[in-house]
Amino acid sequence: MLNGNVESELKQILRIISTQYEFEIKEIEIMPDHIHLFISTKPTIAPTDVVRILKSISARELFKKFPKLKEFYNRSGSLWSKGYFASTVGKVSEETVKRYIQEQKTRS
Secondary structure, rough: OOOHHHHHHHHHHHHHHEEEEEEEEEEEOOOOOEEEEEOOOOOOHHHHHHHHHHHHHHHHHHHOOHHHHHHOOOOOOOOOOOOOOOOOOOOHHHHHHHHHHOHEEEEE
């Protein structure tokens, strides 16, 4: 469901949210059923808070913009699943993480 106009709108929404909350999106790739984000934020902000903010606001904004999306996801109760994966950059470089995210669409 996250393709075409929805994909481009979602990228824009995530960038707006990130600016408002002072997150830095270093890399982003939208897949049909999930997202890869490489984000930098203040060390005082918990990863769970970053995820909660991005998921809740982006779902609300997408549902406003695409009523058919809301209609479809009303059956399951929400746009995003409860799960997520978060990790820190440590053993690999930022460039490696960015390249991994950039290559996701070509790997599918």
